[in-house]
Amino acid sequence: MGGWCGQWLAGRLEEPVARYDKVHKQATRQRIIETAGHRFKQDGIDGSGIATLMADAGLTNGAFYAHFSSKDDLVAHVVADQLDTQAESFRALPAGRAGLEGFLREYLSPQHRDNPADGCPSAALLDEIARCPAGTKHAYTDGAQAILDEIAARLAPEDPQSARAKALGLYTIAVGTLQVSRVVSDPKVADEVLEQGIQNARMFLG
């Protein structure tokens, strides 16, 4: 019973020999997710077609469905990836309030305002995500929780309850301020919006 022959057969049946490098397809898939993130944040989800997304990744439209079951499927994975990346960047911040102070200055900077493609997915896509299917909203919810945890840990590790509320205040005012500053036409006023946003957001650091 058993023995090497049976194991060999089972192995052959369940997992045929990989012709391509094992990580090759995974890498392509991840590349699509990341370039789609940039494109979505720049042109919107509705504003980005499959053919454009695939060209961004150096591929043609036909290959798309070998990686994702639908555009909605891609969107959900992009949202998850974008928030994971943002959570990661919070983890890289210095501990305590100093880290959050630095985050604020970078987040509410003219550079971030003028480069949505490389910036915060919430500021660029939140209200479009609100109109997405449940799967995408769920991906956002999970990702946002992780980010709020990171912020809360830097605010008051000894009091998780109130730190969570303050973390939400800090995040929502940062997102709202950046969105408003991106819409304001007059560059001078837009700069003032950012400055006042930093002052206002500091209320949640104290």
Place this chain on the structure above:
Amino acid sequence: MGGWCGQWLAGRLEEPVARYDKVHKQATRQRIIETAGHRFKQDGIDGSGIATLMADAGLTNGAFYAHFSSKDDLVAHVVADQLDTQAESFRALPAGRAGLEGFLREYLSPQHRDNPADGCPSAALLDEIARCPAGTKHAYTDGAQAILDEIAARLAPEDPQSARAKALGLYTIAVGTLQVSRVVSDPKVADEVLEQGIQNARMFLG
């Protein structure tokens, strides 16, 4: 020289006899703008086609270009109208901080969260407006200024400078909080987000 005959002729030439009620076309145009506001807030700007917008107003697609030069033209007018309406609703609020307290409770309510079509245009459309042409962004900027003036007047009429900054804080945190609560899947958590948003926003009333 002149006399009634010349005046009569000029009048005839400049302004041919109106065959329809003078306000009829204006009323239709306003109806399109208002129903489009609802539709945009529900399905997004990119997500709302001309034929659907016109059907909402009880018309067919062909009539659209008798009222607007393009979809972008309509969007700019809708944004202006939506913010005018919001400014009007601020004007109807009781004077002083009490009015803003009432606004907050209504704005960050489950009812508002669950009915974007009847709600705040900023929360529903801000990041889509950021990707619109300059004319639309300009319309938003003008409308938002008027709203911030109304909020500031209720905060500290004697100190316009700092009141303006606080008004911006109140508005941005309200918008950001509502957007986040609309994306959170778990209804219980979404309710908590609203409650914490009210607490957080109160910091700008003090």
Place this chain on the structure above:
DNA sequence: TGTACATCAGTGAACGCGCGTTCACTGATGTAC
């Protein structure tokens, strides 16, 4: 080491559909006489 070959990531043309926009037309309107 060299060759025949099974695999499968990726290609590119095609599908039906809804988009924004155009236009020849219809028919309700109120006016002129």
Place this chain on the structure above:
DNA sequence: TGTACATCAGTGAACGCGCGTTCACTGATGTAC
């Protein structure tokens, strides 16, 4: 008061286009022998 008519708000079919999706095919890959 009744009728002929100029006006023009609104109709609805059509335009080219890009959308999301499908599919028969291609050709680079690494394996087996």
